[in-house]
Amino acid sequence: MNLIIEQGNTYTKVAVYGKESFVTSFVYKKFDIIVVADLMKEFSFTNGILSTVINKDETLINFLEDYLDFFLVLDETTPLPIQVRYDTPGTLGKDRVAAAVGAHFLQPGKDLLVIDAGTAITYEVIEAPGIYIGGNISPGMTTRFKALNHFTEKLPLVVEKEEISFIGHSTETAIQAGVVNGIIYEMEGYINDLRLKYPDLLVFLTGGHSFYFERRLKNSIFADINLVMTGLNRILEYNVEN
Secondary structure, three states, rough: EEEEEOOOOEEEEEEEEEEEEEEEEEEEEOOHHHHHHHHHHHOOOEEEEEEEEOOHHHHHHHHHHHHHEEEEEEEOOOOOEEEEEOHHHOOHHHHEEEHHHHHHHHHHOOOOOEEEOOOOOEEEEEEOOOOOEEEEEEHHHHHHHHHHHOOOOOOOOOOOOOOOOOOOOOOOHHHHHHHHHHHHHHHHHHHHHHHHHHHOOOOEOOOOOHHHHHHHOOOEEEEEOHHHHHHHHHHHHHHHOO
16 A cells, blocks of 8 residues: 655645555644554555655654655655656645646546645646646635735635625625635636647646635536645656656
8 A cells, every 4th residue: 555645834634545546535733653653553555655845854754764665755856757847846846746747647648737726726737748837826715815804904804605796795795706706717717728729628626625616617627636645646656666
């Protein structure tokens, strides 16, 4: 089994994969050797990968290297099953790379757009041969709500609701409609414009707000909350194979 670890600033996501198939996942506020040891009592791991945006825990890394047959820490030098054409690969987010790899693994030979709707909204373009040509970053939904509250004196902090009107009829609903509908227009705009160049473009939507926007988009998309984990697993398998 494969142990997939994505370590963020606040939470650590862990996924368990069998032979190219997802088994289960967990989210931890605190992640250390004790947590890993408990996981290893439950699952028979042979390989593992760590993707982290925080300082590396060398003690944890040494523990994983000693326990697993093959262990990989993802960085800009890691061999990938896709080509990355990005001017600053050292600054390219590991989650962005993994999402691109995951989408290409699930839909090989297709032109792809990956939208990750989280704290930031990222747009990644992968051409059919498996060439990542780049992407864009914009503020996520919660980030936009917080920015309107933080950078103004009178606008309240609101959150998304299930029902969003096209035009707001109060300050609260005006903010909700402006932010949510603005993001929808943004996403649809990217999809429609990219389809002028890539007529058969397939679109993946992932991230914490993926399902919120999935049912609001007019375009056909694949919503996959585990896309980054699938990509990390594919990167791991690729390096084990090679």
